[in-house]
Amino acid sequence: MNLFSKIQLAPKDAIFGVSEAYAADTAPDKVNLGVGVYYTDEGKVPLLKAVYAAEQELIAKKSPRAYVAAEGPNPYNTAVQNLLFGADSPLLKEGRVATVECLGGTGALRVGADFIKTYVIDNAPAAISNPTWDNHRGVFESAHFEVIDYGYYDPKTRGVDFALMTSALESFPKNTTVILHTCCHNPTGADLNEEQWKKIISICKTRELIPFLDIAYQGFADGIEEDGKVVRLFAESGLLFFVASSFSKSFSLYGERVGGLCVVTQSKDEANRVLSQLKRIIRTNYSNPPTHGAAIVATVLNSPQLRKMWEEELAEMRNRIKSMRHALKEKLIEAGVKQDFSFIENQRGMFSYSGLSAEQVERLAKEDHIYAIATGRICMAALNTKNLDKVAKAIAKVIVSK
Numbered sequence: 016m017n018l019f020s021k022i023q024l025a026p027k028d029a030i031f032g033v034s035e036a037y038a039a040d041t042a043p044d045k046v047n048l049g050v051g052v053y054y055t056d057e058g059k060v061p062l063l064k065a066v067y068a069a070e071q072e073l074i075a076k077k078s079p080r081a082y083v084a085a086e087g088p089n090p091y092n093t094a095v096q097n098l099l100f101g102a103d104s105p106l107l108k109e110g111r112v113a114t115v116e117c118l119g120g121t122g123a124l125r126v127g128a129d130f131i132k133t134y135v136i137d138n139a140p141a142a143i144s145n146p147t148w149d150n151h152r153g154v155f156e157s158a159h160f161e162v163i164d165y166g167y168y169d170p171k172t173r174g175v176d177f178a179l180m181t182s183a184l185e186s187f188p189k190n191t192t193v194i195l196h197t198c199c200h201n202p203t204g205a206d207l208n209e210e211q212w213k214k215i216i217s218i219c220k221t222r223e224l225i226p227f228l229d230i231a232y233q234g235f236a237d238g239i240e241e242d243g244k245v246v247r248l249f250a251e252s253g254l255l256f257f258v259a260s261s262f263s264k265s266f267s268l269y270g271e272r273v274g275g276l277c278v279v280t281q282s283k284d285e286a287n288r289v290l291s292q293l294k295r296i297i298r299t300n301y302s303n304p305p306t307h308g309a310a311i312v313a314t315v316l317n318s319p320q321l322r323k324m325w326e327e328e329l330a331e332m333r334n335r336i337k338s339m340r341h342a343l344k345e346k347l348i349e350a351g352v353k354q355d356f357s358f359i360e361n362q363r364g365m366f367s368y369s370g371l372s373a374e375q376v377e378r379l380a381k382e383d384h385i386y387a388i389a390t391g392r393i394c395m396a397a398l399n400t401k402n403l404d405k406v407a408k409a410i411a412k413v414i415v416s417k
């Protein structure tokens with residue numbers, strides 16, 4: 016017996032497990048649809064031109080790598096706020112939004128979860144959609160929340176089961192933290208429309224729920240402004256709420272860990288008090304954030320020329336995914352699939368709930384070296400003009416010969 020002999024092996028993360036199986040496969044034409052990353056048509060993670068140009072500017076400045084404040088640099092935090100709420104937001108003008116740089120969207124969720132649990136309410140659960148991004152449960156459980164869920168997806172319509180969602184929200188106890196994907200729902204690709212969001216806002220008000228918006232894919236559905244619309248609706252509603260945002264996908268800065276947490280409060284004074292406690296949470300976890308990723312994002316967003324370049328590149332990523340959605344639907348028809356796959360085109364963002372069963376997913380890997388998540392989630396951004404035919408034919412095969 017020693018200190019660690021009783022430690023059990025942690026269960027494998029579903030997504031990393033798929034990536035491991037893919038890495039171990041030696042087939043030259045293998046495809047990994049299990050990832051949560053945007054790939055170019057050449058199958059590469061892009062280095063955006065706007066990011067590269069910003070890095071050149073930063074290198075030329077020869078800035079020293081001093082510590083930054085726990086909340087992150089002001090030009091970055093202001094850029095985060097403007098992107099989410101709009102530069103002319105009354106909330107921002109009134110100083111009612113406390114903002115901290117965080118380690119990606121995950122870090123923002125965790126800092127927000129710790130803040131709620133420690134300083135706001137310690138006896139109410141957190142609610143996540145069913146299904147959701149795997150880590151939502153883990154993050155909130157690690158912050159000592161009881162995690163409950165609300166029904167979200169209707170496999171029959173391949174869209175949102177809004178009645179199920181609203182009836183769950185209406186049954187939650189007061190002060191439940193409700194995690195809401197503002198756009199490009201991961202893993203289903205099924206989003207609410209504006210009317211439905213208004214109804215969610217109204218339920219949050221009457222049931223006194225705490226909305227926690229998760230926006231990890233701004234710009235991947237319809238555009239930066241359009242995808243920020245849900246945040247604006249909450250801002251106009253008078254509710255107090257949280258927003259966790261991420262630049263991992265929109266800037267292709269996955270490894271830099273750049274995100275932000277915004278807390279909408281009632282007054283400037285309240286925002287200052289909230290900020291002071293957020294800083295304490297950060298200080299006692301990792302002291303202060305890294306500098307490079309936030310400097311890139313701030314340089315791009317605060318330069319009209321680089322921002323334009325970034326918006327064009329983001330539009331290119333968005334449009335490539337849309338064209339892959341369309342092409343997959345067409346190729347499946349060509350491959351003899353009778354089942355209606357038009358939902359693939361209607362779903363938004365990086366992912367699609369394909370409706371493939373765990374068995375069919377297993378067959379894709381065994382027979383055709385195509386890897387996906389057992390739930391049937393496929394990453395549309397991992398499709399390209401070279402692997403599309405192979406993927407469509409393999410999917411058609413497992414569907415037709417069930």
Ligand SMILES: Cc1ncc(COP(=O)(O)O)c(C=O)c1O
Nearest residue numbers: 051119120121148201231261263
């Ligand atoms: C819904 C959702 N929220 C948050 C995140 C976390 O993003 P990040 O990599 O910036 O931590 C992801 C990443 O896949 C996500 O899908």
